[in-house]
Amino acid sequence: MAMLSELLRFEVTDIKGASRRLSDLGIGLLDHDYPPVTNLYFLEREKLLRIAWSQVTDFDKPRKRITVRSFDRAETAHDDVPEGEVLLKRDVLDGLIVDLLGRRTTRASDLQLVQDGDDLRLHAVDAGLSAMLRRLTSGIYRGSRKNDLYDWKYVEFLRGDPQAVESGAGYRLRIGRLTGGEIAQIAEYLPYLHAAELLTLLPNDKAAVALQAMSIQRQIQVIEEFEESEAVELLSRMSPDIATDLIGRLGIATMKTFLAAMPNRQKERIIKLLQYPEDSAGGIMVNNVVRFDRMTAVSTAREKLRDHSRDGDLISIVFVTENADSAILVGTVRIRDLIEKDEAEQLEDIMEPYVTTLNPFDPALDAAYKVIGAQVAAMPVTDRDGFLLGAVTIDAAIARAIPGNETRSLKVFA
Amino acid sequence: MKPRTEGVEGLEPIHDLGAGKLPEIPPKAPAGVRVNYRGRGIHLRGLRLPPKGIWKWLLILGPGLIATSAGNDAGGIATYSSAGAKFGYDLLWVMVVLTLSFAIVQEMCTRLGAATGRGLLDLIREQFGIGWTLFSVGIIIIANGGVTISEFVGIGAASELLGVSRYISVPIAAVVLWYLVIFGSYARVEKIFLLMTLVFFAYPIAAILGGPDWTAVAKGATVPTIKFEKEYIFILVGLLGTTITPYIQIFQQSSTVERGAARKHYGTERYDAYAGSVFSNLMSMSMIIATAATLYAAGQHEIGSAADAAKALEPVAGSSASLLFAVGLLGASLLAGGVLPLATSYAVSEAFGIPKGVNLDFRRGKTFFGLFTAFIVIGSVVALIPGIPIFPLLVGIQVLNGVLLPVILVFILILINREKLTGGLKNSRVYNLLGWGTFAIITLAVAIFLAGSGLDLIGIDIFAQ
Incomplete structure (x- = not known):
């Protein structure tokens, strides 16, 4: 076992006796839970050179020396590193890391490497004060605390550069194992460039969920760091109500650009929602609700429901309208009933026709209390003619009713 | 089909409700922005x-002006008062x-944060x-520790003007501030402290009503008078330290980050930094x-209390006058006495x-809470040392800040010029000239x-007598 701070004081010699001072270690991050060192970096006449770890013939820890076959095999590194390779001193040491087990961020004060056969593998991050002391005292102080070590298997590290992934920089890509909400929570405590970078490490669906779980202020900072196409991709995958809140704050020019590039379906939904003031029932409703006409058979409804669930939010109530062409609301059906009832029955036989509705211009807080008071998963919003416009979900109602929570959305229950 | 008569009397099935019962668009609804979409005009009210107008400027200038009021703390008042009393x-x-x-330094910190x-x-x-982190942390702890002491000295001095011994007021203030910050109610109380500092707006009025010799004022402001005297240089360094205080730079950058400023829209924050600096120095x-x-003018050149x-x-x-001064000093000192240790610990x-935040439990946040508590304890204990020369101590702490200032300035100037870090927001040549010029002076x-x-x-x- 050796710490990076200790290794950086090692000498690299070749069998001819030439010697250089080790300046960095390169690892291939994606290779393994505990990735092996792939290259040694050292300076020669102000030039950064690298030599592959496979050239190492001896690793002599007591003498602080690594022996390689010949420096003739070294190549100039300039500023470029092989794709996916990470330099431990340059990229990780002192950088921000995310501890995936503890769901928290800290700084890498030192790195622990462990010998494994012929390999030297990155094993843990030391984030403790003792690591700092070791570095400051050039190794005179040698203490370390086990509690300060973070197993590299559960660490994601960040560079603070949202474009790094696109330019081929290597990452762990383990952050995707957390839920969107957990990622959002971590992102709130990160500088905004790191938060944007964090989202670039995720598949688009998860990135959209994480983005919509962030506070609105953080969403704005993060979305502005993305290229237009990436931003539109995320906005298209977000719940329309949250995407509307976000897009409504980006300024008219940006809004128009983003909407123009968006798939029609999401664009229509967002434009409809944008027509309602932010603090109204229409401003907090969702409009990608499922509706069927009253004559629809339970079996058909089940099938269509499956298709819809791929398209976006699925709330546990479906809405029943007069007929397929008209969106006049006549009742609601719980998904639970849709599953339980006989598949030959029609929705009008199983629907609840006594439904409290909301006016889209009702104050948002009043609407929220109505939904919470009625203890329903969602309450429909209709216009003066009874046309279904959308629904205020229990999630949106709770988020609005929490005092002081004007900036965060909730997507859990409905 | 379910019979519709089953419902509670008075409640009708939804499809039986007549159209036109709900208002279309209430008159109070905001007009929003009218846009053409697919050939028809629609109002986007959710934007x-x-x-x-005035709200735009209040939002731009507000934070800087508020920070200015908070910046007139015990050390600042002591140093500016000493400068006026000693050298007119x-x-x-x-x-x-x-x-x-x-203004230049504040703007650079704001830009660096954004x-x-x-x-x-x-x-x-x-x-x-x-290594450099530890060095700069050391500088910040010394500088901010000093200013924290000055805040508690300020609390003691203000309370004694109000007839309460500092041996009573300072420990109470320390415990109350500690409690309010740790248990999260400080944000609400700080508004009261901030309001108390507004009494310092009496200074510009006093400056006019005091009948100064305006020709001498104009000359003093425009013609540099350099005296190679020990006290003159001492006060001059104190003025540097209390005006461009290291903690103000750190605070400015952090508050820019807190406010969610981002590099893509950097602009209005710049005017906030300029306005705050100009306003602060006018005060x-x-x-x-x-x-x-x-x-x-009355020949009293020493301020001892x-x-x-x-x-x-x-x-x-x-x-x-004493009452007015005491209220302002108490408000300013309580305000900074809570914010400064907290901001430094962060x-x-x-x-x-290190895990940080007042929401942490004590076990996880022991270093954070330890730091915060240490600042409060040291600040209040030093302020209680019997016979402590209050005003010389306050001015001395500002001089210490002045001595430490170049170190922090170097970091700011190097960082703001790193293109990889700041991109298009790095310093222009003019900014570098002014920034490095400030550093050199x-x-x-x-x-x-x-x-x-x-x-x-x-x-x-080496100084003249």
Whole structure:
């Protein structure tokens, strides 16, 4: 076992006796839970050179020396590193890391490497004060605390550069194992460039969920760091109500650009929602609700429901309208009933026709209390003619009713 | 089909409800922005439009002006008052030069915060490594520790003006501040402290009512008077330290990050930084003028106590000057006494990756809470040392801040010029000229002061008597 701070004081010699001072270690991050060192970096006449770890013939820890076959095999590194390779001193040491087990961020004060056969593998991050002391005292102080070590298997590290992934920089890509909400929570405590970078490490669906779980202020900072196409991709995958809140704050020019590039379906939904003031029932409703006409058979409804669930939010109530062409609301059906009832029955036989509705211009807080008071998963919003416009979900109602929570959305229950 | 009559009387199935029962668009609904979409005009009422007119400017300038009020703390008042009492209007030119320097430095910190989304110590850790981080953390702890002491000294001085012994007020203030911050109610209470500091707006009025010699004021502000005297250099360094305080730079950058400023829309924050700096220095200059017009003119050149300093407000408040001064000093000291230890604990924890935040439990946040508690305890204990010379101590702490200032400035200037970090927001040539010029002037003043003080220790006096 050796710490990076200790290794950086090692000498690299070749069998001819030439010697250089080790300046960095390169690892291939994606290779393994505990990735092996792939290259040694050292300076020669102000030039950064690298030599592959496979050239190492001896690793002599007591003498602080690594022996390689010949420096003739070294190549100039300039500023470029092989794709996916990470330099431990340059990229990780002192950088921000995310501890995936503890769901928290800290700084890498030192790195622990462990010998494994012929390999030297990155094993843990030391984030403790003792690591700092070791570095400051050039190794005179040698203490370390086990509690300060973070197993590299559960660490994601960040560079603070949202474009790094696109330019081929290597990452762990383990952050995707957390839920969107957990990622959002971590992102709130990160500088905004790191938060944007964090989202670039995720598949688009998860990135959209994480983005919509962030506070609105953080969403704005993060979305502005993305290229237009990436931003539109995320906005298209977000719940329309949250995407509307976000897009409504980006300024008219940006809004128009983003909407123009968006798939029609999401664009229509967002434009409809944008027509309602932010603090109204229409401003907090969702409009990608499922509706069927009253004559629809339970079996058909089940099938269509499956298709819809791929398209976006699925709330546990479906809405029943007069007929397929008209969106006049006549009742609601719980998904639970849709599953339980006989598949030959029609929705009008199983629907609840006594439904409290909301006016889209009702104050948002009043609407929220109505939904919470009625203890329903969602309450429909209709216009003066009874046309279904959308629904205020229990999630949106709770988020609005929490005092002081004007900036965060909730997507859990409905 | 389910019979519809089953419902509670008075409730009708939804499809039986007649059309037209709900209003279409209430008259109070905002008009929003009218746009053409697919050939028809629609109103987008859900857009969050930027404020216009006076609201726009209040939002831009508000935070800076508020920070200014908070910045007039015990150490600042003591130093500006001492400058006015000792040298009349002679040091006003320094404040004029410092206004430009202060605005430049404040704007750079704001820009650095917006460009990186990170605090100053955070950036030092990332860009310069652990050694320089520890060095700068040491500087910040000494500087901010000093200012925290000055805040508790201020609390003690203010309470004694109100007839309460500092041996009673300072421990109570320490416990109350600690409790309010740790248990999260400080944000609400700080507004009251902030309101109390507004009484310092009496200084500009006092500066006018005090009947100063305006020709002398104009001369003092425009014609540099350089005196190679020990006390003059001492106060000059104190003015540098209390105006461009290291903690204000750290605070400015952190608050920019807190407010969610981002590099893509950086712009309005710049005017906030400029306006705050100019306004702050106008207040400081009014303190010097008010003190010069009253104490200096009356031949009282030494300020030994808060009661002496309060006399500068007599043209406004007459016999109530002490009361007015005490309320303002107490508010300013309580405000900074809570914010400063907290902001420093945050910055230090951030630099070392230590868990931080008042919401942490004590076990996880022991270093963070330990730091915060240590600041409060040391600040209050030092302020209670019997026979402590209050005003000289307050001014001395500002001088210490002045001495430490060049170190922090170097980091700011190097960081803001790293293109990889700040991109398009890096310093222009003019900014670099002014920034490095500020650094050179401050360093020269500090070097002269340190050299003079050092030689004085071995019996060589280089200053004129």
